Amino acid sequence: MTDVVMRAEDVHKRFGRLEVLKGVSLDVQQRETVCIIGPSGSGKTTFIRCINHLEKVDGGRITVNGQLIGYRQKGDKLVEDSEKSIARQRTQIGMVFQRFNLFPHKTALENVIEAPIQVLGQSRDQAAAEGIRLLTRVGLADKTDTYPGKLSGGQQQRVAIARSLAMKPALILFDEPTSALDPEVTGEVLSVMEELAHEGMTMIVVTHEMGFAREAADRVVMMDEGVIIEEGTPEHFFQAPEHERTKQFLSKIL
Amino acid sequence: MVWVRVAHPDHVFFLALTRTVYVAVIAQVIGVLLGVAAALMRMSKAAPMRLISGVYVWIFRGTPLLVQIFFVYYGANELLGFTLIPNSLGLGLFSLDGAIVGGILALGINEGAYMREIVRAGIDSIDKGQMEAAKSLGMRYGLAMRRIVLPQAARVIIPPLGNEFNNMLKNTSLLFAIGVYEMFADAEIGYSNSFQPVEYFLGVAFWYLVLTTVWTFIQAAIERKLAASERGEELSFFERVQAVWNPVSAWRSAR
Numbered sequence: 001m002t003d004v005v006m007r008a009e010d011v012h013k014r015f016g017r018l019e020v021l022k023g024v025s026l027d028v029q030q031r032e033t034v035c036i037i038g039p040s041g042s043g044k045t046t047f048i049r050c051i052n053h054l055e056k057v058d059g060g061r062i063t064v065n066g067q068l069i070g071y072r073q074k075g076d077k078l079v080e081d082s083e084k085s086i087a088r089q090r091t092q093i094g095m096v097f098q099r100f101n102l103f104p105h106k107t108a109l110e111n112v113i114e115a116p117i118q119v120l121g122q123s124r125d126q127a128a129a130e131g132i133r134l135l136t137r138v139g140l141a142d143k144t145d146t147y148p149g150k151l152s153g154g155q156q157q158r159v160a161i162a163r164s165l166a167m168k169p170a171l172i173l174f175d176e177p178t179s180a181l182d183p184e185v186t187g188e189v190l191s192v193m194e195e196l197a198h199e200g201m202t203m204i205v206v207t208h209e210m211g212f213a214r215e216a217a218d219r220v221v222m223m224d225e226g227v228i229i230e231e232g233t234p235e236h237f238f239q240a241p242e243h244e245r246t247k248q249f250l251s252k253i254l
Numbered sequence: 255m256v257w258v259r260v261a262h263p264d265h266v267f268f269l270a271l272t273r274t275v276y277v278a279v280i281a282q283v284i285g286v287l288l289g290v291a292a293a294l295m296r297m298s299k300a301a302p303m304r305l306i307s308g309v310y311v312w313i314f315r316g317t318p319l320l321v322q323i324f325f326v327y328y329g330a331n332e333l334l335g336f337t338l339i340p341n342s343l344g345l346g347l348f349s350l351d352g353a354i355v356g357g358i359l360a361l362g363i364n365e366g367a368y369m370r371e372i373v374r375a376g377i378d379s380i381d382k383g384q385m386e387a388a389k390s391l392g393m394r395y396g397l398a399m400r401r402i403v404l405p406q407a408a409r410v411i412i413p414p415l416g417n418e419f420n421n422m423l424k425n426t427s428l429l430f431a432i433g434v435y436e437m438f439a440d441a442e443i444g445y446s447n448s449f450q451p452v453e454y455f456l457g458v459a460f461w462y463l464v465l466t467t468v469w470t471f472i473q474a475a476i477e478r479k480l481a482a483s484e485r486g487e488e489l490s491f492f493e494r495v496q497a498v499w500n501p502v503s504a505w506r507s508a509r
Contacts, residue, residue: 052390091392101387105405115391
């Protein structure tokens with residue numbers, strides 16, 4: 001109980017008439033890496049966007065380190081939290097986007113140190129030292145002064161990973177981190193992520209990369225039509241998936 | 255005689271020219287600030303903010319600039335019940351005449367209404383993922399706007415902003431009507447003393463052309479620098495010299 005980092009309880013989300021999440025519950029333990037797989041439209045991206053309140057949940061609740069995300073208990077009702085406290089909660093939840101979303105007007109290092117300076121109030125020297133260390137860790141020590149426009153997709157995604165690590169988050173969300181990449185550079189991003197997983201970072205990864213799941217995931221979660229239909233170790237999914245939908249889906253992507 | 259006005263403008267004329275330039279610059283700065291504020295209000299979640307922004311643009315784009323200038327200079331104090339436009343504004347070493355203050359304000363407020371659409375288009379052109387990335391790093395809306403979105407939007411805003419400033423340089427001539435001694439006022443007064451319309455009006459047109467042409471070169475240089483930094487390059491010293499030299503040599507070879 002104490003080492004649950006993220007707990008989602010019966011999360012519902014709708015876009016207009018379309019119900020995208022129909023009651024998703026999931027616990028993620030500290031140091032755990034969970035991969036979420038599932039066909040497009042199954043709600044997996046929406047679900048992790050709810051975890052840092054980029055999407056508002058319409059029902060259920062999500063906590064990170066015991067703190068309710070995005071809402072405040074008021075009597076027996078939940079009301080949306082202030083922008084300030086939502087922002088504070090997000091500092092402990094990293095996010096890596098499918099399309100990187102690096103800041104194009106800032107160099108790789110500036111991308112990494114922007115939030116530590118502006119949000120955490122670190123000194124420029126302190127943030128830069130840490131930023132260089134992180135860029136070195138993702139194999140980009142020689143690219144600190146390069147603008148994103150001059151970096152390959154794989155390099156940009158590694159900068160984005162360093163950028164979220166710079167906030168020292170309790171949890172990092174990865175939203176299909178390799179699906180916008182050329183096949184020949186997905187490996188460099190995945191190996192950085194595998195290292196992170198082995199070092200004990202808590203990660204929730206929406207991905208179709210079953211190779212990564214096999215190498216790094218502690219648990220795989222299969223979503224379909226807004227609910228989790230199957231959960232288990234990577235081996236379970238490779239050897240004996242139970243659900244018919246899971247079998248179909250895996251046969252398409254493997 | 256026109257060549258006298260063109261080639262040998264007097265001291266008073268140069269004071270008027272200087273006034274035209276600083277009135278245009280200050281009014282444009284006010285316009286940009288108001289435009290940014292109105293654009294942010296336009297995108298606000300709060301309906302009253304959007305309404306204020308909408309009414310502002312509706313009025314100032316829907317009425318003649320000359321009417322606005324007269325109204326602000328002669329009418330604002332009475333309408334507001336306090337002295338918005340002073341008789342003169344002391345600024346340390348020099349002071350500004352009330353008509354100049356009123357004129358700058360009117361031009362600036364009018365310009366803000368046009369800048370709002372330009373700023374909004376600039377902000378809209380920035381990928382939504384930028385705001386999301388900033389938020390996911392714990393940045394609040396205002397900080398993300400200031401540090402991430404607006405600096406990128408500025409690159410989109412600057413080219414049309416340059417055109418706005420070109421208009422502003424010419425629109426300052428309307429302030430003659432409330433008694434600001436700017437470039438056109440100098441010409442008009444010279445003409446009424448001498449009855450030499452060709453000399454004075456062609457002369458002053460020439461000098462407006464000089465100002466807008468100089469601005470065109472400055473604008474081109476700024477846009478080139480922006481394009482370079484967009485590609486992630488800083489211009490080397492040699493490239494800077496070349497950037498300045500290219501139009502000059504093109505002009506020389508065209509002769």
